[in-house]
Amino acid sequence: RGQGVLQDTQVVITAGGTKEAIDPVRELTNRSSGKMGYALAVAALAAGANVTLISTTGQLPAFGINYIPVADAREMQQALTDHFDTTDIVIMAAAVADWRPRAVAQEKLKKQPGQETWHLDLVRNPDILAHLGTIKTHQFLVGFAAETQDLLANATKKLSSKRADMLVANNVGGDGVGFGADNNAVTVLQPDAAPISLSKAPKTEIAVQLINIIGRAQSAQQ
Numbered sequence: 001r002g003q004g005v006l007q008d009t010q011v012v013i014t015a016g017g018t019k020e021a022i023d024p025v026r027e028l029t030n031r032s033s034g035k036m037g038y039a040l041a042v043a044a045l046a047a048g049a050n051v052t053l054i055s056t057t058g059q060l061p062a063f064g065i066n067y068i069p070v071a072d073a074r075e076m077q078q079a080l081t082d083h084f085d086t087t088d089i090v091i092m093a094a095a096v097a098d099w100r101p102r103a104v105a106q107e108k109l110k111k112q113p114g115q116e117t118w119h120l121d122l123v124r125n126p127d128i129l130a131h132l133g134t135i136k137t138h139q140f141l142v143g144f145a146a147e148t149q150d151l152l153a154n155a156t157k158k159l160s161s162k163r164a165d166m167l168v169a170n171n172v173g174g175d176g177v178g179f180g181a182d183n184n185a186v187t188v189l190q191p192d193a194a195p196i197s198l199s200k201a202p203k204t205e206i207a208v209q210l211i212n213i214i215g216r217a218q219s220a221q222q
């Protein structure tokens with residue numbers, strides 16, 4: 001493949017934590033910063049890919065990266081399915097909320113006099129990666145698994161249950177790695193290959209290593 005490990009491939013990357021609206025001024029979200037996804041987008045671009053970044057952070061990516069801002073899981077799923085036919089590789093680095101409020105209030109919710117508790121009704125969000133796993137034809141699907149315990153066992157289960165081609169297991173309970181941090185340490189799992197551990201390094205460097213691994217695995221699968 002020419003100069004870059006992803007030369008002329010179409011790569012879609014998701015980044016950030018989804019933001020699930022409660023009312024016009026409030027939302028449910030999580031601590032994902034989007035740094036890993038943005039670093040992967042830059043590394044994929046440098047490797048010769050045509051890159052689309054679907055992000056919840058509101059941050060413009062580097063020049064040359066197509067940008068689709070989204071807020072919640074359903075918008076993210078729609079943006080992914082709109083582009084899926086023409087995509088070669090999907091990297092789901094976003095932290096998708098498992099739950100969303102059952103309904104979005106039209107007006108700002110007010111506390112009532114004397115009210116001490118509030119019950120917010122939640123419903124399950126779609127599992128976007130698992131959905132893509134059921135509709136994929138030629139697409140190479142990469143998921144992330146942020147875990148605080150039993151990292152490899154949980155990530156191995158997700159690799160098969162979501163029908164992903166690769167899962168990047170990420171210990172978010174560690175020191176100075178994972179959510180919001182500038183460094184990361186990950187283990188790459190694939191269905192028929194030995195796990196590959198990438199030791200603690202800046203997310204920008206982890207991203208370059210991951211893009212190399214993804215590019216080689218995806219071209220071997222074609």
Ligand code: C5P
Nearest residue numbers: 092094096125126127128129143144145
């Ligand atoms: O199940 P868990 O959230 O740990 O799975 C992580 C992987 O699945 C990530 O790649 C994440 O982007 C993706 N995911 C998804 N839709 C969800 C939950 C997770 O695509 N509702």
